[in-house]
Amino acid sequence: MKAGVIVYPGSNCDRDAFYALKLAGFKPYFVSTKDNLDDFELIILPGGFSYGDYLRPGAVSARESSNVKKFAENGGFVLGICNGFQILVEMGLLPGGLLQNKNGNFICKTVELEVVNNETPFTLMYKKGEVIKLPIAHGFGRYVTDKQPNVVFKYKEDVNGSDQNIAGIINGNILGMMPHPERAVEKIMGSDDGIKLFKSLYEYIRGGKK
Numbered sequence: 487m488k489a490g491v492i493v494y495p496g497s498n499c500d501r502d503a504f505y506a507l508k509l510a511g512f513k514p515y516f517v518s519t520k521d522n523l524d525d526f527e528l529i530i531l532p533g534g535f536s537y538g539d540y541l542r543p544g545a546v547s548a549r550e551s552s553n554v555k556k557f558a559e560n561g562g563f564v565l566g567i568c569n570g571f572q573i574l575v576e577m578g579l580l581p582g583g584l585l586q587n588k589n590g591n592f593i594c595k596t597v598e599l600e601v602v603n604n605e606t607p608f609t610l611m612y613k614k615g616e617v618i619k620l621p622i623a624h625g626f627g628r629y630v631t632d633k634q635p636n637v638v639f640k641y642k643e644d645v646n647g648s649d650q651n652i653a654g655i656i657n658g659n660i661l662g663m664m665p666h667p668e669r670a671v672e673k674i675m676g677s678d679d680g681i682k683l684f685k686s687l688y689e690y691i692r693g694g695k696k
Contacts, residue, residue, distance in 0.1 A: 487691055489528040490517040492554065492570075494536035494547050499567065499668060503532045506668040510684035511692075519550045523557040527691050531570025533623070533666060543584065543626045544572030551577060563607065563687060564660045568624055571654075571662035580655055580662045582631030588647025592625040596676060598642040599653050599665060606638060607690040608661045611682040617642060618679035620665035627664040629653075639663055 489512040491503045500516065507514040512528065523529055531554065537546035551573065558564045558579055566574040574580045587593055596619050601612040612618070622645065629648040638661060639654035646664075654663030667680030 487512050487527045487688065488525055489514050489530065490521070490523060490526045491515070491530045491532055492517055492519065492551070493532075494519070494534065494550075496536045496538055497532050497534035497569075499533035499569075499666065502666070502668040503530045503567070506671045506681065506684050509671055509681060511688045512684070519547075519553055521553065523553050523562065526557070526562065528563040528565065528687060529554055529557055531564070531566040531573050532668075533568030533570060536569055536573065539569075539626075542576075544569060544574075544576040547573045548576035555579065558660050561659055563691070565608065565687075566660070566662040567666055567668060568622075568627070568664055571664055572626065574660060574662045579660050580657050581633045581635050582629055582649075582655070584626050584664075585628045585630055586626050587624070587628050588644075592623075593627070593646060594621070594623040596621045597645055597665065599639045600642055601638070602640050603636070603638045603656070606656050606661070607659070608656070608683050608687050609638060610686040610690060612686070619670065619677040620667055620680055621669045621676075622646075622665050624664055629655075629664070639665065 635655040670677040670680035
């Protein structure tokens with residue numbers, strides 16, 4: 487199954503995502519915002535500082551990603567991680583907004599998350615209420631919303647000031663999250679809790695449930 491990792495100018499987690507996909511069983515490719523994505527099952531928008539975070543994080547990339555929006559609107563699976571989450575919000579594919587962390591600082595550490603919803607294609611291998619450990623690395627990760635999003639992950643404690651401690655949300659085939667599952671796919675990384683996300687989606691697609 488083919489999965490693409492969009493590489494933006496300033497992406498710095500694209501290779502991590504590529505490795506995680508390969509480990510889960512996907513056949514990964516690096517792709518751009520100009521490539522045709524029709525043959526792919528999954529597209530990942532990786533973390534980093536796309537276009538230097540000019541204007542605001544994800545704003546420029548969102549306007550350069552019409553192929554991703556088309557792919558998502560046609561039912562393709564999309565995973566936006568950190569900066570990728572910011573891009574999905576800027577594209578209007580996910581509700582809410584991502585503001586500067588409450589403390590005004592860049593935060594880089596491993597945090598505990600609660601799996602709120604394990605009935606999505608991305609979380610089938612987790613248990614509801616399971617506590618997992620994933621790293622975060624962001625300066626604008628405070629999720630705010632005036633709607634009630636479909637929450638998938640929550641921080642176990644207030645990490646950045648996000649509404650309801652929300653760490654990840656889903657809209658059908660589109661998942662956005664600030665923590666980095668691709669940086670936690672093997673024990674040597676300090677946690678392998680992230681690999682189940684990629685394997686969940688692989689098994690879901692392989693089972694013909696798309």
